[in-house]
Amino acid sequence: MASVPGHDGRVNEDFAAATATAAVLVDGAGIPGAEAVCRHGVAWYAVRLGGSLLGLLTLDPASSLTAVLAMAIDEVTGEHRDTCDVADPISPSAAVAMLRVSGDRLDHLVLGDATLVLNRAEGEPLVVTDPREVVISRSYASELAGRTPASEEYRRVLRELRARRNRPGGFWVAKDDPGAAHEALTGTCAVAGLTGAALLSNGASRLVDRFASTGWPDAMALLATHGPGEIIDRVRRAEARHAVAADDATIVHCTWLDQA
Template sequence: MHVSLATSAGRAARPNEDFVGAVPGAVVLLDGAGIPGADGLCAHGVAWYTHRLGSTLLGGLSRDDGRDLAGILAAAIGEIAVAHSASCDIANPCSPQATVLMVRAHRGRLEHLLLADSFLVLDQVGGGPELVTDEREVIARRECSAPLSGVTPGTPAYDRVRASCAEALRARRNRPGGYWIAKDDPRAAQEAVTGSHALDDLNGIALLSNGASRIVSPYGLTNWPGVLELLTAHGPSGVIDRVRQAEAQMDPGPDAQVPDDATVAHWTDLPRHRG
C-alpha cells in the first residue's frame, strides 16, 4: 500500500477546512463547509469539525470490527455531535458540516462511500478511469440557482436572488429528494453513495475534493485520464499546483470563483486478493 497526500488552503487568511488521512487499508477525505457569518453557531469552527470527524473515521476504520462504511460513518457523526452539542447550535442548517469520501480494501474488494461532491477516480486495469461521485448536491445547487439566470451580477437584485437561492439550497440539505452531507444526524450515513470493485481490477485510485476537481471542471485543464497521468508524474501536489496556477491567471469579477481548499490522495500498490 502506498498513499500520497497533498492539501492546500484556498486562502492564506483562512484555515484549511479539508481533511485527508490514511490508515493501513483505508483512506478518508473530507471537504468542510460552513456558511459565512455563522461563526457564532459553533465555538469550534468548520476546520475543527472536519479534522475531528476525519480522525474519528480513521480510528473506526482501523478497528476492523465488522461494521460497513455507513455504520462507521454514522457512529462518527453521532460521536462528534455529542462532543459539541452542549456548546454549539449543531442543528442549525448553517453549522459545520462536511462532504465525506471513504475507501477501504476489504476481502478482495475496494469499498467506497461518498456523501456530497467529492470525487473518486478508479484507475482500471485494461481500461480507462471510472469516476464515482455523489451528484445530488450539484443537481440541487443547479436547480436552486436557476432564478439567477438573466439577473445582472453585482446588483442589489442579484444579491437578493442569490440569498434566496442559498436559503432554498439549505432547505434541501439532509432531506429526501435533496442531498446529504455529514453534519449532526447519523442517519445521513445511510443515504450515502456506496459500492465496491475487485481490487485485482484496479491499478490504483485517486480521491479529490471539490476544489481539486476544478482541474477538470470548470477549468478544463485536463480530463480524468490526464489527472491520473499527472498524479503518476508529479503526485497529488502536481494536481493542486495546476489548479492554483489557473486561479492566479483568472480575471477578477463578480462571478469569479473564490479559490477553494484543494485536497488529493493517490493510492497505488493496492493489496491483492489472495483467496
C-alpha cells in the same frame, strides 16, 4: 497526499489521512454566520469527523462504510451538541470520501461533492461523485444572480437552498444526522486490476470537472508520475486564468492496493 488552503493565512477546512488499509478525505463546508451557532468552526468539524472515521475504519473493520460514517457523525455531533446549535442549517457540515481495502476487496463511499477515482489497468477510470448538491445549487443560481448579498431577497433564496440539505429530494452531507450516511454512494470492487485510487476535494477535482483542463485518465497518469502537488499547482493556474476564487484543495493518492 497533498492539502493546500485556498488562501495564505486562512485555515484549511479539508482533512485527509490514511492507514495501511484505509484512506479518508473530509471537505468541510462553511456558511457565513456559522460561527454564531457553532463556536468550534468548520475546520474543527472536518478534523474531528476525519479522525473519528479513520479510527473506526481501523478498529471496526467488519462494519460497512455506511455504518462507519453514521457512527462517526453521531460521535462528533455528540461532542458539541451541548454547546452548539448542531441542527441549525448553517452549522458546520462536510463532504466525505473514503475507501478501505479488505483482502482482495476494496470498498468505497462518497457523500457530498467529493470525488473518488479508481484507476483500472484496463478501461477508463471509475469516477464516483455525488452531483446532487451541484445540480440543486445551480437551480438557484438565476434567482441569486443580480441580487445584493445583503438584501432580504438574497437571504431568502439562500435559506431555501440550505433548507434542502439532508432532506428527501435535496442533497446530503455529513452534519448532525447520522441518517445522512445512508444516502452516500457506495460500492465494492476487486483489488485485482486496480492500479491506484484517488480521493479529491471539490477544490482539487475542479481541474477536470469544472475547468476541463484534462480528463480523468490523464489526471490519474499525472498523479502517478508527478504526485498530487502537481495537480493542485495546475488547479491554481486554472483558477487564475478563469478568475475563479481559489478553494482548499486536497488529494489522497493510493497505490500498491494489493499490498494493503
